[in-house]
Amino acid sequence: MITKQDIFHLLESNGIRHDDIVTIHAALRAAGPIEGGADGLIDALKDYLCEGMLLIPTHTWAVVNAANPHFDVRATVPNIGALARVAAFRPDAVRTLHPTHSLGIFCRDRARAIAYAQGEEKSATPTPMGGCLSRLYELGGKVLLLGVGHERNTYLHAVDERMDIPNRLAKTGFAVTVTDREGRTCTVPDFHPHHTEGISVGLSEYYPNYKRALEHCGAVTYGTLGNATVYVCDCRRMTDCVMRLWQQASHDICLGEFRIPESWYA
Numbered sequence: 001m002i003t004k005q006d007i008f009h010l011l012e013s014n015g016i017r018h019d020d021i022v023t024i025h026a027a028l029r030a031a032g033p034i035e036g037g038a039d040g041l042i043d044a045l046k047d048y049l050c051e052g053m054l055l056i057p058t059h060t061w062a063v064v065n066a067a068n069p070h071f072d073v074r075a076t077v078p079n080i081g082a083l084a085r086v087a088a089f090r091p092d093a094v095r096t097l098h099p100t101h102s103l104g105i106f107c108r109d110r111a112r113a114i115a116y117a118q119g120e121e122k123s124a125t126p127t128p129m130g131g132c133l134s135r136l137y138e139l140g141g142k143v144l145l146l147g148v149g150h151e152r153n154t155y156l157h158a159v160d161e162r163m164d165i166p167n168r169l170a171k172t173g174f175a176v177t178v179t180d181r182e183g184r185t186c187t188v189p190d191f192h193p194h195h196t197e198g199i200s201v202g203l204s205e206y207y208p209n210y211k212r213a214l215e216h217c218g219a220v221t222y223g224t225l226g227n228a229t230v231y232v233c234d235c236r237r238m239t240d241c242v243m244r245l246w247q248q249a250s251h252d253i254c255l256g257e258f259r260i261p262e263s264w265y266a
Contacts, residue, residue: 002034002226007044010223014232019051021141023103023133025154026083030147032226038086046092046106053113054106055132055141056087057154061100061193066174069191071099073180078102096132097121099176100193101154103132121178125169125192127158134158136235143235147228150207150214157194157204159239163246168203170195198255206254210242216265217241241265 016022024045028034034041045054062079064071073095078084087104088095094105094113098120107113120132127133133155136143143155150156160168173190180186196203214220219237223230245253248264 002031004035004040004044004047006225007041008048010225010230011045011048014221014223014230016048016142016232017052018049020049021053021055021136021139022049022144023055023057023136023141023155024083024144024146025057025148025152026081026144027147027228028082031228034226038083039090041083042087042090042106046108049106050108052107053116056083056093056104056106058084058088058095058102058104059100059154060102061126064099064176065193069174069176071097071102071176071178073097073102073178074183097178097180098123098126098131099178099188099191101126101133105132121180121186122188124173124188124190125161126194127154127161129162131158134162137162137239141235143231143233143238145231145233146225147230149231150211151204153204153207153231153233155233155235155238156207156210156242159242160203162239163243165246165252167196167198167252168194196255203254206256206258209253209258209260210238210245212262213245213260213265214238214241216262 058078059080060076060078078088087093094117096102096117105113105117123131145153169192173192176188176191178186217237219234219241221232245260245264
């Protein structure tokens, strides 16, 4: 049984500070039984980040689309796993109003969480510059990948948008309605979801192409929690590393499996 102390040890041994801003993607089954289940994991992370913030993705990109263009923060269920489904509706969460890539924000200072979430309802893309995920670069945030790899590292989409890489967003957008906690609505008139021409899977399936380079530049360290490997990723180092790789590239390096040359790492 994974305990709160096990979670604390993972974070401390990988250099996570109590005032860090951390986001997590998790496959809970990969880790094994956790004391208190998904709620227990959230509580432990919250307690450790007592001076920081915890951001748990509560994404709805599979259910909010052109055929169903409505996100209701009170009712729209995440489509990315048990941790997200629990986090989205906890009373201590401030769930952002991004229509497809919302986050549950946990912070001892609720006003700080509310302030961090401001403006997400105006997002016209999944991970825009200045959005909650993009700002992890400026704020020195961290990404935990528990039992999953970079194929679930949503922050890397924010890096794509930061670099304005072509062929990452749908050319045609759609209007989406967002409903907040008080039942008020607003409309994003031209939302452009993720779409990449030339591949039959989601683009993120090829983000593991970056793995060796990210290790080389010190952007990722590893730990274990129960039966699961945990990637601990530094957002600034990840971003700077990926930007250097793209400066060397003459083609799109995420349109299939691609072994990035070691000569590009420097």
